[in-house]
Amino acid sequence: MADIDSGSVPRKRADARRNERALLDAAAAAFVTAGVDVPVREIAVRAGVGVGTIYRHFPTRADLIVAVYRHQIEACAEAGPALLAESDTPHAALAQWIDLFVDFLVTKHGLAAALQSDEAAFQTLHTYFLDRLVPVCDQLLDAAAAHDEIRPDMDAYALLRGVGNLCIGAGNDPRYDARRLVDLLVAGLRVH
Amino acid sequence: MADIDSGSVPRKRADARRNERALLDAAAAAFVTAGVDVPVREIAVRAGVGVGTIYRHFPTRADLIVAVYRHQIEACAEAGPALLAESDTPHAALAQWIDLFVDFLVTKHGLAAALQSDEAAFQTLHTYFLDRLVPVCDQLLDAAAAHDEIRPDMDAYALLRGVGNLCIGAGNDPRYDARRLVDLLVAGLRVH
DNA sequence: TGGCATCCGGAACGCTGTTCCGTATGTTGG
DNA sequence: CCAACATACGGAACAGCGTTCCGGATGCCA
Incomplete structure (x- = not known):
């Protein structure tokens, strides 16, 4: 711009x-x-x-990574409100959006791990992802909570980190299905 | 021995x-x-x-790590059958056992990350953890599934990797509560 | 105590990220 | 079109890391 x-x-x-x-x-x-x-x-x-x-x-590796993936991250962020508008329920929108996020992460070898790294060189990466995606996730969580579909006390930041963590190493090992575990996690959010 | x-x-x-x-x-x-x-x-x-x-x-860093933590890993493995015998339900035993595993991981800075690393130097670590803990987890999962408490198709290997992944970075960040997410994951296993 | 198998220390090598500065190149005013 | 300046480039150089290797020291046993 x-x-x-x-x-x-x-x-x-x-x-x-x-x-x-x-x-x-x-x-x-x-x-x-x-x-x-x-x-x-x-x-x-x-x-x-x-x-x-x-x-x-x-200047840092994070700057390069962000520059390379900026478009896809933006697309993911913008998909949040769209899904919320289209979907039958907020929880469905949340699940679909997280699927998008997982799809993005698992196709980028090593990115999920880099996201969780606490090395200074990855600070920018961390910040960019969070600034862009936490508000979107928060919106989806709020909507689902307002419909009494999920527990009301889930923190968007923690959820995104958890999903990111679950994606580490996906693709290196056919026995490990990150998507499946993320689905379980999202299922665990539901109120019964 | x-x-x-x-x-x-x-x-x-x-x-x-x-x-x-x-x-x-x-x-x-x-x-x-x-x-x-x-x-x-x-x-x-x-x-x-x-x-x-x-x-x-x-010879490798993994050998040193295994030697340092062998006792604690053994204790965790042995706690599985014990919990199964003591607990009211298999699912409760599973949840408690996974709590033990999480307690162990989150107090060892960087261990969870090393566990998921695909570098050759960590092969031994990977193997030792899996050989020792997957059978225990499998036993707990089977018992819970036999009682119709959880979905019957959860793989012990994948679950342990998922739990390990969720523990990465725990302790570096007060906003990220690995235990909470693991609990959600285990909750997601339940049949409703 | 002598002699040998075992074990030790740390120099050295290769790979990585990062910095720095002499040199080359694009740009702009005349 | 050309000169002169600001800008950007290349890659040598440095530091930190894992890993290997071998001359020399050290424990052990006869």
């Missing part, structure tokens, strides 16, 4: 913009094949730039 | 036994203050030995 030359910002150099795009593409590809923990040097090689260039554009 | 001099094994040198004990003590202390990911060199310094000595006694 501030990418087109809008006066005050002097617009970056052409090579800088080219490298930034190359880095995003290279990172996205590398994340798929080697996970979000792929070594910085490998991303640099793929993008055909030096490591310094990565740090100039994306 | 094979520590006392039993014939064939020629009994280790005195300094080797001393170092092994020193390492176990040092590692236990280091795990408490710095988590199970504490650098190898730090354990070596605490124990007053060289890093080579660590690798001689405990």
Whole structure:
């Protein structure tokens, strides 16, 4: 929303913009094949730039991850209110929305683990996810609670962290079905 | 169960036994203050030995972790049948046993994360936990299912991994209550 | 006590993230 | 079109980590 030359910002150099795009593409590809923990040097090689260039554009790994996945996270956030409007019950909307979140996480190798990391480098990632998704989840929880479908004292932050945690390692092990466990967790929220 | 001099094994040198004990003590202390990911060199310094000595006694980090926590894991495993005998219902026994498991995990900084790691160094840890605890969990699940208290198709392996996952990061964040989420998960197992 | 099997210490290597600065390149005013 | 400046680049260099390896020390037994 501030990418087109809008006066005050002097617009970056052409090579800088080219490298930034190359880095995003290279990172996205590398994340798929080697996970979000792929070594910085490998991303640099793929993008055909030096490591310094990565740090100039994306000071932390979290910045790069957020940049790569921003669109999908936004889409997930925006799906919340939509589902609430469409679904028969708020609890159904909540379940569907969490399914979307799980779908997103389990297809990004290592992302769920990175989300829970307490290393400083992942602070931005943590913050972005929470700022964007906690309010949405909170809205869904409130609506479901207002319909007496779920316990009224569930914290959106804790729920999202729990769901994120359950997604760690999904896809590495056919015996571990993260989706199933998340469904059980959501089922456990219901009032009986 | 094979520590006392039993014939064939020629009994280790005195300094080797001393170092092994020193390492176990040092590692236990280091795990408490710095988590199970504490650098190898730090354990070596605490124990007053060289890093080579660590690798001689405990080839992988998992071997050291297992050695440090073996007693507690055994106790947890043995508590399963005991709870089943004492409790009013199998589901109550299951819930209590999982509480024990959670208590164990949340007090060991970083252990839950190590348990889910797919790095080769943690293979032994993974294997030991599963070999020891999955059968116990399976027994509890079977008993509860036989009483029609829970869904009959829950896999012990998946459940334990899920519980372990939910414990990741517990204790780092007052807003995240792993125990609460585990309770919800177990509640979700019930048939209604 | 002598001699040997065992064990020890820590230097050294490879891989990782991160910083830093000499150099190259795009941009802009004349 | 060209010069001069701000901007951005590359990759060497450093630090922290796990892991290996071997010359030397040390316990043990005859």
